[in-house]
Amino acid sequence: MTLSPLQLAAIVSAGVPGIYPVGAEAVREDSGDFDSAIIADSAGRRWRVRAPRRPDASMRLEAEHLILQSFSPGLRARLPFAVPTVAGIVPYAGGNVFVYTHIPGSVYDVDQLAELSRREVAQGRPSLAAIIAKDIATLHVMPEDIIYEADLPSYSSEQIRRRKIAELERAAATGKVPADLLAHWQAVLSPGPMWQFRPRVVHADMGAENLVLEVTPSEARIVEVTGWSDVHVGDPAQDFAWLYSCEDIDFTDEAVEVYRQQMPQLPDAYLAQRANFYAEFAVAQWLTHTVETDDKDGATHAVSMLLDIQDDLRSSGELLGQEDTPPLMSGPQD
Incomplete structure (x- = not known):
């Protein structure tokens, strides 16, 4: 209803x-x-x-x-x-x-946030990219006990990798994921240093739509963060995935770099790569949802987006797994 x-x-x-x-x-x-x-x-x-x-x-x-x-x-x-x-x-x-x-304020899409950030810098004020990064860092050093005491999920880095493999298998079962992109993601999800990181308290639904801003001629600031329904202990890269849909890559890169500087322990070297993977993989998750709900138009759109991702990876020389690679198995999820 x-x-x-x-x-x-x-x-x-x-x-x-x-x-x-x-x-x-x-x-x-x-x-x-x-x-x-x-x-x-x-x-x-x-x-x-x-x-x-x-x-x-x-x-x-x-x-x-x-x-x-x-x-x-x-x-x-x-x-x-x-x-x-x-x-x-x-x-x-x-x-x-x-x-x-509810705190009154305005919500902007990620490209509008990048534009506001440039305006702030031009006026000699801190960039929004830096403010967002510092806010995420503050969240990621929150005590994990609040998650455990609320009986909310907590995942190790290996559990996260296996969960993504299971989701990839579901997407592959639709028969609609482009073959080379599927092989690429299988290679990305192979065991290795990319999947060795310290889990943190994560918002897990971080995005422009959950940032409430107060914007005046003298400043732009985040006054409220909403959308806390997916909070858990997990991969800190997840809270940066939304930034990789921004057309201004400098905005994204600045946020990641400021975050690295803010954290008390230096984040792992693969945080940005995983965040970018999550941004790409969200389209496969959406494809699975459209197929399971018989949304034919949505599935067609998702496949088109996946083909674009595959083409972009190929043209940049970043498409992995094109040699013969055995299929990954998700195994127990814990």
Whole structure:
């Protein structure tokens, strides 16, 4: 069921004491997993409301609730950005609708962020690339205990590699992944130093759509980071994958370099390569989803994007695995 902003407002009005909605507007989501709205109440406050459309989306919101509960006042004070607080949970249609605090601001796509970053540098102020990198570094040194205590997932580097192999096998089973690209990814996922790294607390859904900015003539700053439903202990490179869709590679390279300088222990040498791999591989994951949901148009688009990735790798001389390579086996996932 799809819920409109007015329907979400009515659910909040009926289920959360002290919130009396007087307005509602739709909000952009990064996936079709949720119905979302920004609600304005009679006291002038604003709230973000999210309702899951499917059982797996409901589980993600429940996980987000657990992690947000784990953010103590002291931990929140250490972060250079605000983190939402769950203000209410309303049972609805066999699931829960979540109501969060909301900080007003603007959301930009990654290329707009790069443009804003250039503007800031031209004005003699810190670049947004550096600010993003420092925010990610702050997240990655958070204590892993908050993940363990919330009973959220924690993966070793080898478990992560095997999980990606299993996902690649699912994508390959569609019969739609270009053969040379499939061989390339099999080579990338072979055991080796690229997959030997220290896992960190990761946001795991980091992207432009989850960065809320306040932009004025005098500065641009990140005021809130949202979308905490996939937090776990995992590969720090995952939080940089979204930057590799940016047309301005200097923006991406600066963010990675500033991050390296900020971390108390130097990140592994293959972080950027894995981040780029995750960015490419997201298209294969999307292909699997379109095939499993019988989205023929989406699958056609995904295949076209995979062919473009394959062509780009070939033209740059980076296409691996074109010799005879035995297929990888995912093995136990743990």
